[in-house]
Amino acid sequence: MKQNSWFDPFFVFESLSEEDKLIQKNVKNFSEDVLKPNVVEYNKNHHFDLELYKEFGKLGLLGSTLKTHGGSGASYTAYGLIAYEIEKIDSSYRSSISVQSSLVINPINSFGSKEQKDKYLPDLISGNKIGCFGLTETEAGSDPSSMKTTYKKYQDGYILNGSKHWITNSPIADIFIVWALNENCETNSIKGFILEKGVKGLSTKVIENKTSLKISPTGQILIENVFVHDSDCLETSGWSSVFSCLNKARFGISWGVLGSATECWLIAKEYVENRIMFKKPLASNQLIQKKLADIQTEINLGLASCILTSKAMDQDRDTINAISVLKRNNCKKSLDIVRNCRDMLGANGLVEEYHIMRHLVNLETVKTYEGAEDIHALILGKNQTNISSF
Numbered sequence: 001m002k003q004n005s006w007f008d009p010f011f012v013f014e015s016l017s018e019e020d021k022l023i024q025k026n027v028k029n030f031s032e033d034v035l036k037p038n039v040v041e042y043n044k045n046h047h048f049d050l051e052l053y054k055e056f057g058k059l060g061l062l063g064s065t066l067k068t069h070g071g072s073g074a075s076y077t078a079y080g081l082i083a084y085e086i087e088k089i090d091s092s093y094r095s096s097i098s099v100q101s102s103l104v105i106n107p108i109n110s111f112g113s114k115e116q117k118d119k120y121l122p123d124l125i126s127g128n129k130i131g132c133f134g135l136t137e138t139e140a141g142s143d144p145s146s147m148k149t150t151y152k153k154y155q156d157g158y159i160l161n162g163s164k165h166w167i168t169n170s171p172i173a174d175i176f177i178v179w180a181l182n183e184n185c186e187t188n189s190i191k192g193f194i195l196e197k198g199v200k201g202l203s204t205k206v207i208e209n210k211t212s213l214k215i216s217p218t219g220q221i222l223i224e225n226v227f228v229h230d231s232d233c234l235e236t237s238g239w240s241s242v243f244s245c246l247n248k249a250r251f252g253i254s255w256g257v258l259g260s261a262t263e264c265w266l267i268a269k270e271y272v273e274n275r276i277m278f279k280k281p282l283a284s285n286q287l288i289q290k291k292l293a294d295i296q297t298e299i300n301l302g303l304a305s306c307i308l309t310s311k312a313m314d315q316d317r318d319t320i321n322a323i324s325v326l327k328r329n330n331c332k333k334s335l336d337i338v339r340n341c342r343d344m345l346g347a348n349g350l351v352e353e354y355h356i357m358r359h360l361v362n363l364e365t366v367k368t369y370e371g372a373e374d375i376h377a378l379i380l381g382k383n384q385t386n387i388s389s390f
C-alpha cells in the first residue's frame, strides 16, 4: 500500500499540476514558519499583524488568479489550495485573503474601468493596501436586498449615506467596496462604489469582544454624506454582480474549512495513538477508529468535490450550485469533525495549545458568513424546484 493513501485516497494532491504542487508547498511552509508560531498569542490578544499583508503579497496570495497588475495568473485549484493551507492555521488568515482577493480585487478587476484597475489593483495585490467589502447591515444580513445604505446623484458623482455592519477588515482598510441602493431603496438599483480611507464622512468602528475569528478585525463602516466621484463607481449590472463576487469567496471557504478539519484530524490522530487509557492506546479502540474513519471519509469526499469544482471553474463552467453544495456541506462537516476531534482529546481538547477549540469557534463564523448553512439549502431548493422560499 502506498504510504499516504489513507490520507489522500482519491489522489487529489497527487493529481495536481507541478505548478499547483509548488504553490501548495510554498504556502504550507509559510503558514507553518510564519503564521503558526504566534497564532495562539495573537488569538488571545485579538491581534492582527498588518505587516502580514505585504508577506501575503510577496508570496502571490492576493489576487492570485489575475494575470495583470502583479497577479500570478494561478489556477482556481491553486486559489483553493492557498485557502486550504492558510486555514489549517486559522480561519482569520484565510478570511483576510478571501476578502482581499475575491471581494475587493475581483470586483475591481471585473467591474472596474482601466483607470480604476491601474489605480487600485497593484497596491491591493502587493499587500501595500488593505481592502474590505461592505454588503451586510444591521438589519440586512441573509437578505442584503433590504439594505438602507443609499446613493443619490450629485453633480459629477454620488452622495452616499448609511452604515455597514460585521465587515471583515473595515477597521484596518484603506479601500472600501460599498454596496448601496438608490434613494428610494429600489432593490434593482444596487450599485458598487470604491471609497478610500480618509474621505470626508467615512469612519469605522471595531466590533469588540468577538469570541470567534478573533485574529481578524471586524467592524462597522459609517457613511455620512460621503461624496464619491463618478470615476469611483463600479460598472456593475445588478445583484448578479454582487453574487459573482460571493461565489469566488464561497469557493475559497469550501477548501479552507477542510484545512481546519484536516489540521484537527491530524492532531487528534496523533493524540489517540499516544494516549494510553485502560492500559492501551486510545487508537486501539473500535469506537475511536470509527471516528477516525468518519473524519477521513468526509474530508476526502469534500476535497474530491473541491478539486472537481476547481477544474470546472478553470474551464469557466457554471459552478453556482456546486459552490452552494460545497459551502454548506464542507462547513457543516468540518464543524462536526472538529467537535469530534475535541472530544477525542478529552480535557486536553479544551487547551489553547492543542488549537482545536480555536478552530471550532472559528468555524461557527464561517458557517454563518457568505450565506448561512440554511440559506444555501434554500438557494439549492430554489434552483431545484424553481420555487423561491424567500
Ligand code: TGC
Residues within 6 Å of the ligand: 094, 095, 096, 098, 099, 133, 135, 136, 141, 142, 143, 144, 145, 168, 238, 239, 240, 241, 243, 244, 246, 247, 249, 250, 320, 369, 370, 371, 372, 375, 379, 388, 390
Ligand atoms: P435572486 O433572485 O436569487 O438573484 C438575484 C439576481 O442574482 C443572480 N444570482 C446570481 N448570480 C451569480 N451568482 C450567484 N450565486 C447568483 N445567485 C443569484 C440571479 O440570477 C438574479 O439575476 P437577475 O439578472 O435575474 O436579476 O436573489 P434573492 O434576493 O432571491 O437572493 C436571496 C439570497 C438569499 C440567495 C441572497 O440574498 C444571498 O445569497 N444571501 C446571503 C448573503 C451573503 O452571503 N452575504 C455575504 C456577505 S460578504 C461576507 O460575508 C464576507 S465574509 C468574509 C470572508 O469571505 O472570508
Ligand code: FAD
Residues within 6 Å of the ligand: 099, 132, 133, 134, 135, 136, 138, 140, 141, 142, 143, 165, 166, 167, 168, 169, 212, 213, 218, 365, 368, 369, 370, 371, 372, 373, 374, 375, 389, 390
Ligand atoms: P440573519 O440573516 O439574521 O440569520 C440568522 C439565522 O436565521 C441564520 O441561521 C439563517 O440561516 C436563518 N435565516 C435567515 N433567513 C432565513 C429564512 N428565510 N429561512 C430560514 N432561515 C433563515 N458581511 C459583509 O458584507 N462583509 C464582510 O466582510 C463580512 N464579514 C463578516 C465577518 C464575521 C466575523 C461575521 C460573523 C460576519 C461577516 N459578515 C460580513 C456578515 C455575514 O455575511 C452575515 O452575518 C451573514 O450573511 C448572516 O446574516 P446575519 O448575521 O444578519 O443573520
